[in-house]
Amino acid sequence: MRAALLLGPDRTLKAWEYEALELAIESGLDVTTVLHCTNDQHPPRQAKHAVYRALTMAGRPRMPMLRDRDVTPLLRNDVEIIYFPSEWEGTWQRVPADVAEQLQDHDVVVKFGMNLLKGPEDLPVTHGVVAYHDANPEAHRGRPHGFHELASGEATMNVTVHQLxxxxxxxxxxxxxxxxxxPTSYRSTLNNAYETSVPLLAKAIGALKNQSVVPNATPESNHQLPTNGQVVKTLGKMATALVGRGLYGAFREKRWNVAFVPQPFxxxxxxxxxxxxxxxxTLPEGYTFAADPCAYHNGRLYVEVMHGSTGKGEIFAYTDxxxxxxxxxxxxxxxxxPQILEYEGVTYLFPEMGDxxxxxxxxxxxEQLTSKAEHQLIGLEDERVIDPTMIEHEGHWYLFGGRPENVxxxxxxxxxDSPFGPWTPHLQTPVCLDPRSARMAGPLIRTNGKLYRTGQDGSVSYGRGVTISRIEKLTPTEFGETRMSSFTIQGAYGPHTxxxxxxxxxxDYYTEQTTPMAGVRRVKGRLK
Structure with a gap:
């Protein structure tokens, strides 16, 4: 897909924008033209926003995703460079007609520069202009990125790429x-958003090729930069949340276990x-918790059980x-x-072992509950996969899982084509970018001719519940799912499997108890 890249007066992008463009180019985007708008303007700074600007300036040095990077290494040697001043219409900018005429052979304009773009539909390109959007289109619109979600106590924020x-x-x-x-950090909130944003540009270009879109709603509110009072109030909420987290870590701890529910799911x-x-x-003596019931095979339930002295998980098989x-x-x-796989007459145990x-x-x-041989999966020798979940579907094998840094x-x-490999990344990976369901929560469920996936809801805290999604497409080149409902336990927390x-x-589930030893045990666990 032939593209024009719309930038400001220089050839720099933020680090997250650079990575997004790099991934899109690797996925087939061909940048043949770079448009440099030479007269972008920043709105005048007002005293009523001074505290917000101080907040962002204080966090910026520790935000590597906002560092400037020269885009030149990503461009072709014969890329056409066009410098132009935009036409201003109030607070809007328009691409001049003589510049627009030079885009007639392009498929799309990828916008990183300029402010509010007037008339993006008027540019003579097949798919118009695509750009990142700064806020949740269902609830928040306007500036700044993520602040109003944090201020209103929301668990997640939305990032999108739009066809403008x-x-x-x-x-x-x-x-x-x-x-x-x-809830304790605006900087961490932004870092999460920028890291999550990276794959979206490539996915958006793929959506243009496939003529697919995501349904969206008109936002309920259109925000502006927060006032000093709004920022101070939000800082107070963040401080309260930080104190609460410290007290929880010092005096509260979770007790995980596995249980059977005698009713259909x-x-x-x-x-x-x-x-x-x-x-x-019942936990074995010397073990502190059980979790991850991932396989039931030949009358045995396979789970993780953690040893109290080592703090390491072990695999146990339960019978009667x-x-x-x-x-x-x-x-x-x-x-x-732990999962069980039967393949060509051999039984394999397939645990998560990213550590x-x-x-x-x-x-x-x-019989002996020992291993007779081991086989590394071909193509994944350099990967550490968290909660790896395998399934055979319509003649192909699929492995879902996360990486430690963003699971x-x-x-x-x-x-x-085989459970042993060679394994290659799916064309649509990553297939879920959402803390409410990205981490796997047990084996995929096949029932009534349909396929379902359970994902851990970690949007508020770890292990609070799962999200059930129905898989609509699963082929070597396509993946699609519909998020359906959340699932929790009444009277306890969980499950996450x-x-x-x-x-x-x-x-699995957990209960909480108050003990002065909670913080001590947490410190010991980290030192092991």
């Missing part, structure tokens, strides 16, 4: 993502379980309420999220 127009809803949404709002119409009706397993440790050759490393090494199958001796907000997908079986389903 001058209509009230600002055009069609081509790609969108959600990032986590951090219907992903289309999930029924919230009652904590009093759940049937928990009794647990037995599965001995795997990982040198004492942390294991979790130890790349994804690996262990041939399982089901809570970004879901990757790999594809192969769901495993349906024939006569009910297994899940």
């Amino acid at each position: 127009s001058n209509t009230p809803n600002n055009g069609r949404v081509l790609a969108e993502a959600y990032s986590r709002v951090v 219907d992903p289309e119409n999930p029924v919230q379980p009652q904590f009093a009706d759940m049937q928990p397993i 309420g009794q647990g037995q440790r599965v001995d795997l050759p990982v040198g004492g490393g942390h294991l979790s999220y 130890v090494g790349p994804p690996t199958f262990f041939e399982l001796d089901e 809570g907000e970004r879901l990757e997908l790999w594809v192969s 769901i495993l349906p079986t024939e006569d009910g389903y297994w899940l």
Whole structure:
């Protein structure tokens, strides 16, 4: 797709914009022209916004995503460079007609420069102008990025790439993502948003090729820069949240366990379980919690159980309420999220072992609960995959999972013709950019001819519940899903893993208790 890149007077982008453009170019965007607008203007600074500007200036040195980068290394040697002054119409800027005429052979304009663009539909390019949008189109519009979501106590913020127009809803949404709002830090909130934004430009260009859009609504409010009073009030909320987090860490701790719910699990119409009706397993002596019920095979439930002295997860197999440790050759490393795969007459245990090494199958001796051999997945030797979840679907194998640095907000997908590989990244990866559902929450669920995915909702805090999504497309080149509903427990927190079986389903949950040793144990756990 032939593109013109619209910049300001120089050839720099912010680091996150640079990475977004780089990924789009790798995905097939061909930048043949660079437009430099030479008369961009910044609005005059007003005293009533001084505290907000001080807040952003204080955080900027610790925000690598906002560092300037020269875009030249991404451009072709024969790229055409055009400098022009825009035509001003009030607070709007218009591309002059003589410059617009030079864009007739282009497919799209990618906008990073200029302010409010007047008449983007009038430019003679096939797909118009695409640009990032600074706020949630369903609730917030206007400046600044993320502040009003933080001020109003929202758990997530929305980032989009639009095909611009001058209509009230600002055009069609081509790609969108959600990032986590951090109630204790505006800087962290922005960093999350910028990192999540990087893949969206490539996804938007793909949407133009496929003529697909995301439904969007007219925003309820159009914000301006916050006043000094608004910023001071929000800083007070952030300080209160920070104190609350410190007190929680010092005196409150979670107690995780696994339980059986003796009722069917219907992903289309999930029924919230009652904590009093759940049937928990018994922890072995010396172990502090259990989680991740990810496999039920030949009458055994496979879960993660954490040892109290090492702080490391181990895999246990439960039969008739009794647990037995599965001995795997990982040198004492942390294991979790155990799955069972039957392939060509061999039973494999497939745990999450991102703390130890790349994804690996262990041939399982089901009588001795030991490993007879191990097989690293080809193509993933350099990956550390968190909560890896594998499924065979219509003759192909798919692996869902996250990387350690962003597992809570970004879901990757790999594809192969064999469970052993070679595995390659799916063309649509990342397939989910949303802290409410990106991290996997157990095996995919196939029922009534449909496929469902459960994802952990980490938008507020870890382990509070899951989001159920229905997978609409899953092929080696396409992926699509519809977020359907959230799922929680009445009387406890969780789950963050769901495993349906024939006569009910297994899940994990946690309760909280107050103890003066909570902070001590947290410090010890980090030092191990």
